Amino acid sequence: MTKRGTEIPLTEEDLIRYDRQILFPPFGEEGQRKLRQSHVVIAGVGGLGSPAAIYLASAGIGKLTLVDSDAVELSNLNRQILYGEADIGKLKVDAAAQRLQAINSTVDISTAAVVLTAQNMTELLHGGDVVIDCLDTMEARFILNEGCVKGGIPLIHGGIHGMLGEITTIIPGQTPCLACIFPREVEGKKPFPVFGCTPALIASLQVMEVIKLLVGFGELLVGKMLYVNGEAMEFVQAPLQKNKACRVCGEDTT
Amino acid sequence: MTVRLAMHPYFAEHVDGNRTIEVQGTDIGECLAALARHYPAIEKKLFAKNGTLRGYLEIYVNGKSTFPKELAHPITDGDEIRFIVFGAGG
Numbered sequence: 141m142t143k144r145g146t147e148i149p150l151t152e153e154d155l156i157r158y159d160r161q162i163l164f165p166p167f168g169e170e171g172q173r174k175l176r177q178s179h180v181v182i183a184g185v186g187g188l189g190s191p192a193a194i195y196l197a198s199a200g201i202g203k204l205t206l207v208d209s210d211a212v213e214l215s216n217l218n219r220q221i222l223y224g225e226a227d228i229g230k231l232k233v234d235a236a237a238q239r240l241q242a243i244n245s246t247v248d249i250s251t252a253a254v255v256l257t258a259q260n261m262t263e264l265l266h267g268g269d270v271v272i273d274c275l276d277t278m279e280a281r282f283i284l285n286e287g288c289v290k291g292g293i294p295l296i297h298g299g300i301h302g303m304l305g306e307i308t309t310i311i312p313g314q315t316p317c318l319a320c321i322f323p324r325e326v327e328g329k330k331p332f333p334v335f336g337c338t339p340a341l342i343a344s345l346q347v348m349e350v351i352k353l354l355v356g357f358g359e360l361l362v363g364k365m366l367y368v369n370g371e372a373m374e375f376v377q378a379p380l381q382k383n384k385a386c387r388v389c390g391e392d393t394t
Numbered sequence: 395m396t397v398r399l400a401m402h403p404y405f406a407e408h409v410d411g412n413r414t415i416e417v418q419g420t421d422i423g424e425c426l427a428a429l430a431r432h433y434p435a436i437e438k439k440l441f442a443k444n445g446t447l448r449g450y451l452e453i454y455v456n457g458k459s460t461f462p463k464e465l466a467h468p469i470t471d472g473d474e475i476r477f478i479v480f481g482a483g484g
Contacts, residue, residue: 188484276484278450299481304403306481322480323461324449332483339484365478369403372413378478381459 148176158200166357172200178354179203181268181293183256183284185236186210187339188274188298188346190222195347196247197240203248204240207264208232209255219336256280261287270353272346273297273318278326285310285318286388296349298342302333303370305342308361308380309349312389315362320383320390338370395471397425402451402477408436422453423465425475450480 150172155162158172180201182189185208193204212220212227212235220232227235233251240249252264256275261283265271271288273295275281281297288295288310295310297318310317345366352358364377384391399415409415410433417432419425430437442448453464454476460467469475 184484186484274484276482278480278482281482298484300483301404301481304481306479321478322449322452324447324452326449326480332481334483367403367479371406372403374403378454378476379457380478381454383459383461385462 147173149173150176154200161199167351167355171351171355171357174355175200175351176202178269179205179267180350180354181205181207181265181271182274183207183271183280184274184276185220185222185232186216186274186276187219187300187334187336188343189272190220190236191340191343192272192274192347193222193236193240194243195344196350197244197249199347199351200244201247203250203267205250205252205264205268206233206236207252207254207256208236209253219334219339221336221340256283256287258283258286262291265291265293268293270294270296270350272343272350273299274343274346276332277328278322279328281318282326288312289317289389294353296346296353298339298346300332300334300338300342303335303338305338305368305370306365307342307345307349307368308365309353311360311362316380316382317386317389319388320386321365321380323383323386335370338368341368341370395420395469395473397469397471397473397475399425399429400474400476402479404479404481405436405439405477408439409433419469421465421469422455422460422467422475425469426465450482452478454478 182193185206210232212223212230222236222239231253233253237249237251271293289312292312298307364379367376396418401409417425417428453460455473
């Protein structure tokens with residue numbers, strides 16, 4: 141996963157700053173070096189993307205690419221914790237980059253205030269070691285899924301609704317992709333209910349998957365969907381299957 | 395045949411909060427029709443106007459996908475039907 145050139149040694153400041161995570165045996169200094177050399181693309185910096193970006197920046201990720209075409213609105217502020225009242229009207233990626241640089245100035249942050257499309261996907265995902273799906277429509281998520289499958293880039297899918305959340309990790313060529321899981325026609329966007337704590341929880345799980353994937357320890361949430369039901373405080377894993385006839389990753393597409 | 399429907403929490407308000415519901419039928423279509431007779435409000439959540447399954451859900455039986463002929467998928471006594479639901483909010 142660490143393909144960003146020569147290894148950069150950790151500084152004394154790094155060893156202090158990241159001490160609490162370096163203390164975790166499966167991670168250690170080697171894990172911190174791997175994070176430093178990794179590039180994560182965050183598709184959507186809203187409810188999920190805000191905490192995902194904050195935790196990755198705080199953990200010392202090397203590079204973040206933030207993709208979102210929206211501007212900050214008042215109705216975002218119950219959950220999109222990168223932003224405050226003074227950010228209303230600003231492009232999310234600009235406000236997010238500013239906030240993230242204030243959290244950790246060592247992170248290389250690039251931004252794209254565009255809608256993800258099949259045409260711009262390759263360029264936007266270029267160089268990414270892993271992509272986090274923090275989008276808010278099924279259509280956009282399917283486009284992102286296809287881009288990741290074609291590019292061979294792991295995708296950490298997360299979704300929310302009210303106090304419900306879901307997450308699965310998609311490894312192209314190995315696991316079911318999003319189009320395997322949901323093979324039917326999708327429907328248009330509707331406003332969805334949500335509390336800030338729901339995307340905070342799911343984004344935290346997405347970042348756990350990213351760290352494990354990049355550093356190479358633990359078990360990934362592959363081939364199954366984890367559903368989190370905050371109302372009942374239940375966590376349920378449901379097995380998923382690849383679809384041989386999948387329109388994105390099926391046998392006829394290779 | 396009696397089968398167990400593991401109700402996804404997304405549908406909780408439409409099935410009186412029941413986590414699991416037992417229904418009878420010989421295929422998934424019959425089982426879902428039986429469910430909708432008991433809980434009419436769930437029908438619109440499961441089916442589009444043309445009677446096809448909604449795009450945001452998929453149906454697994456005993457952990458196996460039933461795509462593409464979900465509604466005609468035969469079931470046997472004791473099977474577990476589970477919904478995989480796409481929560482697209484972010």
